[in-house]
Every structure is written in C-alpha cells, then in structure tokens.
Amino acid sequence: MKIGVVRFPGxxxxxxxxxxxxxxxxxxxWLWHEDLFSANEVEGLAVPGGxxxxxxxxxxxxxxxxxxxxxxxxxxxxxxxxxxxxxGFQILCExxxxxxxxxxxxSGLFIDDWAELENPSTKISIKLPxxxxxxxxxxxxxxxxxxxxxxxxxxxxxxxxxxxxxxxxGVTNKAGNVKGLMPHPERAYRDWMGGVDxxxxxx
Amino acid sequence: xxTWYIRILPRPEVxxxxxxxxxxxxxxxxxxxxxVRVGKIIELTxxxxxxxxxxxxxxxxxxxxxNPLVEVAVVE
Amino acid sequence: xxxxxxxxxxxxxxxxxxxxxxEYELMKSLLKRDPRSIEWALFSALWSxxxxxxxxxxxxxxxxxxxxxxxxxxxxxxxxxDLGEGExxxxxxxxxxxxxxIEPFHGAATGVGGILRDIFTMGARPIALSDYLCFxxxxxxRMKMLMKQVVKGISYYGNCVGVPTxxxxxxxxxxxxxxxxxxAFALGLFEGDRKxxxxxxxxxxxxxxxxGAKTGSDGVHGASMASEAFSEDMESKRPTVQIxxxxxxxxxxxxxLEILDQKLVVAMQDMGAAGLTxxxxxxxxxxQVGLKLHLDRVPLRDSRLGPEEILLSESQERMxxxxxxxxxNAIQEIFHKWGLESTHIGEVVKSREVELLWNGxxxxxxxxxxxxxxxxxxxxxxxxxxxxxxxxxxDQTLAKDSKKWIYRQYDQRVGLRTVQEAGHPxxxxxxxxxxxxxxxxxxxxxxxxxxxxxxxxxTIFEPAIKMVCAGAWPVAITDCLNFGNPxxxxxxxxxxxSVEAIAHSAKLWDAPVISGNVxxxxxxxxxxxxSTPATGxxxxxxxxxxxxxxxxxxxxxxxxLIGLDEPQNFNPEETLKSAKSLFELxxxxxxxxxxxxxxxxxxxxxxxxxQANFECNIISSGDLNCLYQVIVVYDPKxxxxxxxxxxxxxxxxxxxxxxxxxxxxxxxxxxxxxxKTWGVS
Numbered sequence: 001m002k003i004g005v006v007r008f009p010g011x012x013x014x015x016x017x018x019x020x021x022x023x024x025x026x027x028x029x030w031l032w033h034e035d036l037f038s039a040n041e042v043e044g045l046a047v048p049g050g051x052x053x054x055x056x057x058x059x060x061x062x063x064x065x066x067x068x069x070x071x072x073x074x075x076x077x078x079x080x081x082x083x084x085x086x087x088g089f090q091i092l093c094e095x096x097x098x099x100x101x102x103x104x105x106x107s108g109l110f111i112d113d114w115a116e117l118e119n120p121s122t123k124i125s126i127k128l129p130x131x132x133x134x135x136x137x138x139x140x141x142x143x144x145x146x147x148x149x150x151x152x153x154x155x156x157x158x159x160x161x162x163x164x165x166x167x168x169x170g171v172t173n174k175a176g177n178v179k180g181l182m183p184h185p186e187r188a189y190r191d192w193m194g195g196v197d198x199x200x201x202x203x
Numbered sequence: 204x205x206t207w208y209i210r211i212l213p214r215p216e217v218x219x220x221x222x223x224x225x226x227x228x229x230x231x232x233x234x235x236x237x238x239v240r241v242g243k244i245i246e247l248t249x250x251x252x253x254x255x256x257x258x259x260x261x262x263x264x265x266x267x268x269x270n271p272l273v274e275v276a277v278v279e
Numbered sequence: 280x281x282x283x284x285x286x287x288x289x290x291x292x293x294x295x296x297x298x299x300x301x302e303y304e305l306m307k308s309l310l311k312r313d314p315r316s317i318e319w320a321l322f323s324a325l326w327s328x329x330x331x332x333x334x335x336x337x338x339x340x341x342x343x344x345x346x347x348x349x350x351x352x353x354x355x356x357x358x359x360x361d362l363g364e365g366e367x368x369x370x371x372x373x374x375x376x377x378x379x380x381i382e383p384f385h386g387a388a389t390g391v392g393g394i395l396r397d398i399f400t401m402g403a404r405p406i407a408l409s410d411y412l413c414f415x416x417x418x419x420x421r422m423k424m425l426m427k428q429v430v431k432g433i434s435y436y437g438n439c440v441g442v443p444t445x446x447x448x449x450x451x452x453x454x455x456x457x458x459x460x461x462x463a464f465a466l467g468l469f470e471g472d473r474k475x476x477x478x479x480x481x482x483x484x485x486x487x488x489x490x491g492a493k494t495g496s497d498g499v500h501g502a503s504m505a506s507e508a509f510s511e512d513m514e515s516k517r518p519t520v521q522i523x524x525x526x527x528x529x530x531x532x533x534x535x536l537e538i539l540d541q542k543l544v545v546a547m548q549d550m551g552a553a554g555l556t557x558x559x560x561x562x563x564x565x566x567q568v569g570l571k572l573h574l575d576r577v578p579l580r581d582s583r584l585g586p587e588e589i590l591l592s593e594s595q596e597r598m599x600x601x602x603x604x605x606x607x608n609a610i611q612e613i614f615h616k617w618g619l620e621s622t623h624i625g626e627v628v629k630s631r632e633v634e635l636l637w638n639g640x641x642x643x644x645x646x647x648x649x650x651x652x653x654x655x656x657x658x659x660x661x662x663x664x665x666x667x668x669x670x671x672x673x674d675q676t677l678a679k680d681s682k683k684w685i686y687r688q689y690d691q692r693v694g695l696r697t698v699q700e701a702g703h704p705x706x707x708x709x710x711x712x713x714x715x716x717x718x719x720x721x722x723x724x725x726x727x728x729x730x731x732x733x734x735x736x737x738t739i740f741e742p743a744i745k746m747v748c749a750g751a752w753p754v755a756i757t758d759c760l761n762f763g764n765p766x767x768x769x770x771x772x773x774x775x776x777s778v779e780a781i782a783h784s785a786k787l788w789d790a791p792v793i794s795g796n797v798x799x800x801x802x803x804x805x806x807x808x809x810s811t812p813a814t815g816x817x818x819x820x821x822x823x824x825x826x827x828x829x830x831x832x833x834x835x836x837x838x839x840l841i842g843l844d845e846p847q848n849f850n851p852e853e854t855l856k857s858a859k860s861l862f863e864l865x866x867x868x869x870x871x872x873x874x875x876x877x878x879x880x881x882x883x884x885x886x887x888x889x890q891a892n893f894e895c896n897i898i899s900s901g902d903l904n905c906l907y908q909v910i911v912v913y914d915p916k917x918x919x920x921x922x923x924x925x926x927x928x929x930x931x932x933x934x935x936x937x938x939x940x941x942x943x944x945x946x947x948x949x950x951x952x953x954x955k956t957w958g959v960s
Contacts, residue, residue, distance in 0.1 A: 009618055010526045012441025016695045050693075051439040053228070054526030056221040057241065062228050107960070110434050110688045131438070131690040187692045192709065216496050216581065218594070220524040227618060272382050272520050 001026050001203060004042040006072065006088075008033040008063045012050035013186065017085065020186035021046065024200060033066040039074040044203060047072070049086030049131075049184060059102060059134040060090030069095050082178040083202050086132055089170070089180030098173055098180045099147060100139035102132075106163030111135070114195070115183055116158035117169055121151060126197035128183035130161065130169075135182040137164035137171070150174055155181055205252045207260060208279040211269045212242035242274070296323035302655055309649045317635065317642045320587045321650055324553035325560060328799050331654035334765040335797040338775055341782045342792040348754065349793055350475055356397040356549065357467075358793020359475050360755045362819060364712050367475070369403040370466035372411070372759040372815045374798035378498075379432075379461040382520045383425045387432030387461050389523040392595050394465040395440065396549035399532050400598060402476040402539045403467030406694055407708050408437050409446040410463055411720045411759065411813040415456030422456065423958050429461055434688040439525035440532070443697055444689035445706035448720040448813075449682055454728075457803035462759040462796075464720065464815040468710070473539055478548040479566030480601045480627050485545055487559070487570055487625035488607065490614055491531050491597035494555075495580035497521040498593030527596040527619070534617040535598060543610050547600040556590045558599040560633055564651035566601075569632045572625035574642075586637045601627060661771035668847050670729040672906040673878045677725070679886075681949035684959055704745040704829055704875060707820065717751035717818040719743075723878060728809045731773045733849045735780035735812055737906070740854060741875070742816040743788055744843065744907055747862045748873035750827050751818035753790035756781070758814045761798045763807025773810040781812065787855045790816065827865055829874040831893035836871055836937045837915045838895045840881070842905030842930030849906060860927040861909060869920045872912035884910060885934075889944040893937045901932040912937065 003021050005028045007014045014030075021028040028046070031037055052063035063069075069091075076082050076097050084092040092098040105111055110133040118125050139147065144165060147153055155170035162182075170181025185198035213219040221241035229236050245268055253259050260278050269276040293303060296319050306314050306322050314322065325331060332339065350359040350367065357371035375390030391408065398405045410433055415422045437444045442465070469475065480487070498521040538544055546566065548558040555577070563570045574586045584592070602610055607623055614621035628634070635642045686701035698715055699707035705719045719742035727734035743753045758781060763770045785792050801808045831838075843857035844850065864870055876884045881902050885895055888910065902908070908930075913920050915936070925931050954960060 009530055010439070012529060012693055016693065019695060050441060051526060051529070053224050054220060054439060054524065056224040056526070062224065065228065065232075110438060110690075112687055112689055112691050129692050131692065133438070184692070187695065192698050193692075193695070216519050218492075218495055218497060218522040218524065218580065220522065220526065223524075224526065270382075273385065273522070 001043040003028050003044045003046055004031045004037065005029065006031045006033065006045065006047045006068055008052035008066060010050055010052045010054055011048055011087065013048040013085065013184070014050065016186045017046050017048040020189055020198065023189070031068060033063065033068045035068060037071045039071065039078050039080070042075060042080070044081040045072060045075050047084040047088030047091055049088055052087055052091060055087070055134070058094070060087055060094045063091045064094035073097065076173070076178045079175060079177050081203055084180035085184055085186065086182055089182055090134065092178065092180050097178050098171055099143055099152065100137055100171060102134050102182070103136045103138050104134050105132070105136050111162060115161055115169070117155045117183060118158055120153050120156055125158070127188070127195050128185055128197055129187045130183045132182055135162045135164070137168040139165060147171065154179055205249050207247045207256070209245040209247065209264065209268060209276050210242065210279055211245065211274050211276045212240050214273055214275050217273045292319055296320065298323055298326065302326060305655055309653055315643055317587055317590070318645065320591055321556055321645070324556045324591055325650040326654050327553070329552050330557055332797055333655045334657050334659050334799055335760070335774070336656050337658055338778045339795070341778050342785070342795070344785070344791045346791040349791055356400050356478060358755060358757065359401060360793060362754065366710050366712060367469040368466060368716065368817070369398050369401045369469070370464065370757055370815065370817055371397050371794040372462055372464040372757045372813065373397065373796045374460065374462045374759050374761060376458065376460050376761065376798055376801055378521065379429055380425070380459050383428035384432040385520050385522055387429040388436040388525070389521045389595055390461055390463045391433055391436040392523040392525065392528050393551050394463040395442065395528060396551065396598070398465045398467035399535055400476065400547050400549040401467070402473050402536070403469050404536060405442045405465050405467040405532070406696055407466045407706065407718060408442050408444040408464065409706070409718055409720055409815065410444065411460065411722065412447065412449045413455045413460035413724060413811060414449070414451045415459065416451065416453040417956050419453065419456040425459055426957060427959065430685050430688055436523055436525045438690040440529045441693050443691050443693050444686070445691060445697055445700050445708060446718050446720065447686065447701060449685060450724050452724055452809070454809050457806065458801045458808045460761050460801065460808070460811060462761070462813050464757065466716065466718065466817065476539060476544065476547050478546055478562055480562040480568050480570060481545050481566050482601070482603065483568070483627055483629050484604065485601050485627040486604055486607055486623050487572060487627065488600050488602055488610060488621060489577060489597065489624045490534070490600060490621045491619055492524070492527050492594055493578040493580040493620060494584065494589055494592045494594045494597070496584060496588055496592060497595065499588050499591045521593050521595055523595045530617040530619055531596050531598065534614050534619055537613050538610050541609065543602055543606040545601040545603065547598055550597040550599055552593065554590070554592050554594065554597070555599065560647045560650050562599065562601065563633050563647040567631070569628040569630045569634070570625055571628045571634045571636070573636050575638045576622055576624040578620045578622055586635065586642055659765050659771040660768045661775045662768065664732050664772055664776040666732045666849060667730045668849060670726060670733055672846070672904060673880050674725045675880055677879050678952055678956055679879055679883050679949065680952035680956060681946065682953065683950050684953050699749070705749050705751070707749065713822040715751065715820040717746040717749055717820055719745045719816050721814040721816060722811055724809045724811050725878065727811060731810055732776050732780055735777040736784055736849065736851050738812050738814045739781060739784035739788065739816060740907065742814065744858055744909070745875050746816065746818040747858050747865070748827065748829065748875055748909060749820065750824040750865045751820035752862060753788045753816050753818040756785055756790050756792045756814055756816050758792060758795040758812060759798065760795065761801055761808065761811040761813060763800070763802040765799050770807060770810065777810060777812040781814065783851065787851055824866060825868045827870055828872045830872065830888040830890045831895065831912060831937045832871060832891055834893055834937050834939045835915065836912050837921065838934040838937060839911050839913070839924065840901045840903055840932045840934055841909050841911055841924065841928040842903040843907040843909065844905050846904040854907065857928065864924065864927065869923060870911050870913050874910045876908040876910060881908065889940060892940045892944050894940050896935045896938045898935040899933060901934045903930045903932060905930055910934070
C-alpha cells in the first residue's frame, strides 16, 4: 500500500517507520510538514515518533498546528488507515483526531523498556518497546466511558507502566480507522531486534 | 487560606529553547509577536496567612523551586 | 611610574584572560609588538589548556600510528576508521567536567551536543552514544542532585536528538566529591559514499558561511574556565550557562548531512570550545590560508554583543563552513527549509592572515599559525612509573547494585540498529552489512588508584576482553584523559604512564587511538581526582560470528572459569595471547556464553547471568585471583571442547552446570540497592 510518512522538524523515528513499512512490502512516501497533499495520493498515513519541534510547550503541540495536518485530517475523515506512533499518537491527540491527551509519566522520568501489551477485545498479548517521557494517557471520566463503550481502547499495558488511566497504551477513533499507540512496533520486527510482534502489526 | 504565586522565567540572557520555537511557530501563523519566553507558575497555598511571608517564601525558593543560574523567579 | 602602571594593566589582563606572564612574553615575541585588546581574547581562548593541549601535546604524539584502517586521526574532529565493505565510522570522546559540576543538567546536555557535532561535522550520521561518569559519594554535598541532573541532561539531549545511548560506565568514589567527571562518547556512520569532510579552509575567494543557531552570550570565557581548577569563589565566576537545544541540533544534523550529500561544501568545522575563534583560526591554520571575517554579520540573539563576545561566545548548535560562491544559494535554501540561520560572513583570502572586521574597521590581522601552531608546548616534569603488581583484583566494597535506573531513561532503540543495549557488558550496533560494532568504555578508578600503570593498561584490556566475550575484536580507540594539575610532577607522571600504557595496548590489540580529549585541572583547593584516563573501545563482530550471550540460556551446560593473566603479575603481551585464544574459541562456536567477571566478584557476575531464569549449580568456588577471569559456558556433550579450553588456558576451574531456576530471577534487590543509595525510586 502507498503509505504517506509525515515528517516534522525533530521527528526522529521517520526513517525507522519508513524502513518498517518498506520491509513489509508497502510503498512509503515522505510528506513534509509544510506541504498540503491530496488524500487521493495515499492509501494510508503514518505519523512517526520523535520530538517534533522539540516537544516544546507540550508533546506534539506545535506539530499538531502544522500545515500538513489539514491534509492529515482529510485522510482521517476519508476512512483510510492512519497510525500515530509515540509522538505521532501525541500529535493526533493534540490535533483532535484521537481522544484524550498524553501527559508526563507518573515517575517524572523518561522510560525505555519492553512492555507487555494486551488487546482488550481480542485478548492477544504482545511485547513491544516503549521509549517516552510523556506517555501517561489521560481522559475525562465521561469521555472515558465512551471510549470503552465504542471499543476504542486498542492496547493496554499488562502492568502499570506510566500511570495511564486504565493502563491504556493505544486508542482508536470512533470510526476505528485512526489509531494511536505509545509503544514502537517498528522497533520489533526482526529477531535480532529482540522481538517480532511489530511485523504486520498494523496493515 | 492564602495563596502565593511564583512566576519563573528563563533569565533574559540565557537561551530559551521553548520560547524560540514557539515564537517561530507564531510567526509562521503571521502573529505580530517579537518575543516569547516560556516558564512556569508555582502555586503555594497555606491554611492560614503566614506572618513574615516574604522571608518564608524566599526560604522556600532557596530550596530549589527555581535554578538561579538559568532562571529568574518573582513572587506575585 | 609608567612601567608600574603598564605592569598593573598587564597583570589585570593576565588575570582576566587567564594567561601566564611567560605566555604573554611569547605572545609579544610572536606578534613582534604588544597584543591589542581583541588579540588578548584570541590568545586566551586558543592557548587555554582545553583548546591548545599545551601540557599534553608532547606526549599525545605517542598515539600517532599510520594504520591502514585509519582514514583520519590526529588533527581532525573525530577519527575515521574504514571497516571495509564500504563501511566507515567516526567516533570520539570528550569531557564536560567543569560545566557539569556547576550546572549538571545543561552541562551534561551540552557535553552530548558537543561530541555529536564533532561526529556529523565529519559527514557521519551519529548512531550511538555512551557516557563515562564519575560521581562522588552519595552523601557528599549536592552529589545526589548532581547524579540525577547529569543523567537527566544526557537523557534530555540524546533522546530528543534521536541517537540511542546504548552503553555507559558509572563510578562513585569520595575522591570525586568536588570534581565530578562527565565524558561523552559518540559514534557515527558514513552513509552511502558520502566523503569524509575536511576542516581545512581552501580556495581563495570561497565564502565563509555561518550556519545554525544565533549567537548569544553563552559561556563567554568558558574555554579558559574549563582549564582552571575550582576554588572557593566558584559561585561568582560563572559565565552565562551554555544552553543546548537538542531539537536544533537534530535540525542541524539533517541540514548538514543534506548539504554534504549534495557536495556543496569545501570544508566544515563545528563551533565548540571558544566558538567562532577556534573554528575560524583552526580552519585557516589547517588549510594554510587566510580568512577575512565580518563579525558584524554574525546573526545575534542579543544585539548588545560586541566583537570580543561574539568571538568567544559558546552558543551551541553552530557550524562554520567554506563553500564556493556559486553554492551559497543552495546551502541557504536547505538551511532555510530546516529553520536554521545561514549567513555569508567572510571570504578565504590570499594573505596568510585572519582579518577580523567590525563594521568595516579592522580589529586585527593575525597569522593563524601564531595561535594554533605556535601555542606553547610545555614539557612538564615527570618520572617514569613501573607496574607495582600489588593491586587487588577486585573491590568487594563496591555496591552490588544495578544502574538500570540510569539507562532506563535513555532511548535504546531509535535508529533500528541496536542489537545489544545498555545493561550488557558491551553494546552491539548493527551495520547494513549485517556486521556489528561493539562499544565499551574503559577505566576503573579504584584500580588506577592502586597501580596507575596496570590501571592504564586496564583501560583498554577490560573493555577489549568484554568485547572478545561477545565475539568482537577491537578496531580502534578513543580516549578522554581526566587528570589533576599537570604542573604537579606526580600527576604528570601518571599522565605520561597512562599515555604510554594506552599506546602500547593499542599496538598489542591492533587498535589505534584515533581521537581523544584531555581534561586537566580536575582538582579543588589542591585536592585532585584519581587519575582517570577514560577510553572508548570500538570493535567489530563479523557477520557469521556466533551469537554468544553474557547470561545462561539453557540447562545442563558446563560452566567454567578461565583466567587470562597471572595473579599479581600483569603481563600485557601474555594477557593479549590469552585473549586471542578466547576469541578463537568463541569464533569457532565452542562457547554458548562468556562473561568477564567484574571487580564486584565472581558471585555477583554469576548472579547477573541468571536473567533468562537459568542458574549455575556451583560445585566448586573457583575464584582464580586473576584480574581477568571469564565465565565460559559450553556444551558438555562434546568432550573436545573442554580439552581445548583446558589446553588453551593455564588458569582453569570448573564451576558447575546450568539448571533451570525454580522461580523467576528477581532483579529487584539490585535496583533497590541503587535506589536506596541515591535516594531515587
């Protein structure tokens, strides 16, 4: 599939995500933050992790107001698959394309580790690496109920990692086509990486 | 109950990396600002008023609420 | 009367610019006149110990070695090694001790930023970071805060800039209570056929271009401060703290690599210690050309800065480059895209002088060699040291803790090259060919204190043997030599002995020293740190080299202990021979696992090998009293293997057999120990 990979100044998992998609047989394409593009040009979108704009003010806050987000919204509205990984997840939340917000980890420290995750609907268990300082998922009580009612909780940490409400590691939008998660599937798709649960993880 | 606010900003001569990025972002959206500094506000509350609050607050600030090497703090 | 006034004025200048009277006399003789005001600033910066290496240069020549694998070494920013198969790497290590003691978060962060720039200014994309840290005792004043903030600073900068911090070494001894050490190591890879960038300016008429962040008053007089010992009035002498912005650095990396890929650059140098001064003068001196610089064209963050401050500013994330005039537009377009400044500030000129102008007025016209090549070189007195051989091979008083609290704050996997991360004895980083780079840092201060010569050999031998255990062999070395006051003969003696031991080790292991850094004056009120010549050893693991683990991976495997040296009788040549035998054993596939026993003792190492929930059922205590003891795990089913091991290693002892553990390995006592000691959770 032709997947657009969005890049902001400071995005540093862009080449990783590009390679992950390419190695799985997809056709990734670079999308620069200052350029609009037509939703027809892509069959899906990936927003990689990193520190877009240094994560200054709040993680993903400045990136979410970039020009390219207009086109990203169009793709999201069209129903095509969109994934936000780590900083990408933060950006999609700040842009209002995903519910909730990501705030500093409970420990106040950056955490790099392997995390056991569970999909609450399918009950599938996987292991993916995490590396984030602002990974604590937060949402208001009324919105939280809706999240569960609409099956929007995509992944949960098996053990509390960063203080996320309901140990939420990833969510989807109501339509289910836009997905976001803090762990990095692109960092676990070859044996020598320490795990392969990232292979064919998304599409 | 009594409340005090300590406003903390980067020292003017020290590089404010957040301010620099936010200013550029605002300029990109054609905003007419020429400077941005990003800091924080610390809110301190006590059950009742503190006599000699100025000295007490000074002591509190000396406990590391701000880093005098790179920040300035003003009690409001 | 007049003479007294002049002397008072000169005395004041010597104090302000941290120069000696003898250096002032040398300045006068080189200039053939009295130095003008701005020239004082230039000499102050470039003749500081940090920039000129005046106390060490004479001895660092002992590292020189025209090795076929080394593309560039002494004189360039970082050393470059050709690994064959079209793969080239660059790496270096640098200190940021003094600033980190004053402001640990920003000091450590800018230390990481600085070393990264040395790598990508050569044209290599940084792919791995590592840090060598020495803290004082946790109970010492400020020490817990210093540790937390240094780690936070490294985490902040490394994670944001997108380079994984895959390894490190951390020590804590009371001797560092008033002088902590923060040494940062970085390694980069040349992608595709990108050429190695030179730093010597070339081509009369070519433009001098300033790129990166605007200049502020950061760290003015910082280089001369780094060359000075701390005294009681430390609080008052602080220049503006240098603030690093990893986001800006990331932009700089992408912009610089892009202009290099498009072959738009003739030469490039980063602005590090002594900022614009060191970069411009060094580029001119190396290229044997002159430069004309308009200081008023330098982009400023603070418009109040004058020419002297501009010259000395240590604002971060800035580079100086030389390009052909026709390439300027293309360069500016790329930098504009990445949101960075790029300004044409001068030209390469025919006369062999650097001319500094301020709004058309010539401030000085000076031969760059006077400052760079003719910096004083001191032959500090020392005496030759010998191996004492009364060292203890382990230090059981060292806390048996885990540094996980530290490295859990470092992104390990960004870049998709990390095969073995922090927490293991060596880090393994994958190259596109499938081969792997191994990285380990050396220098054990507790051993240096006992026997500086053995300790200095150990700075190479320990990391090298660790990587042999992983099936990698060293290819090159970098160093960061942290010492006290070189004017004291006993310290200078340890310095010379260290340099010689490292140079000898490099020859033995066939791993040349390709880059390095010297940090002197790590002392406070006359009390010096133990001599700490830290090293960064980089090795190569071939594609078909067997995967050897540093922990137990299955049950019913034999576990034995081998010694690579003679107890209390260290012989570098003999130990190297044993290491070669160990490497051959591992390359043959005869070992499932291998791990060098650390100074914390055999039991501690055996404990750490339980991480996959297998343990060694110990049948004999085994300690061989050697400095280098390796736990080897091998297949009992092939009796030839044990025979092979026994014949290769005189010092051999069976430890036992592996078995499955009844319950999962509990790592928490080690992390709790660290948490208790340092007051963290």
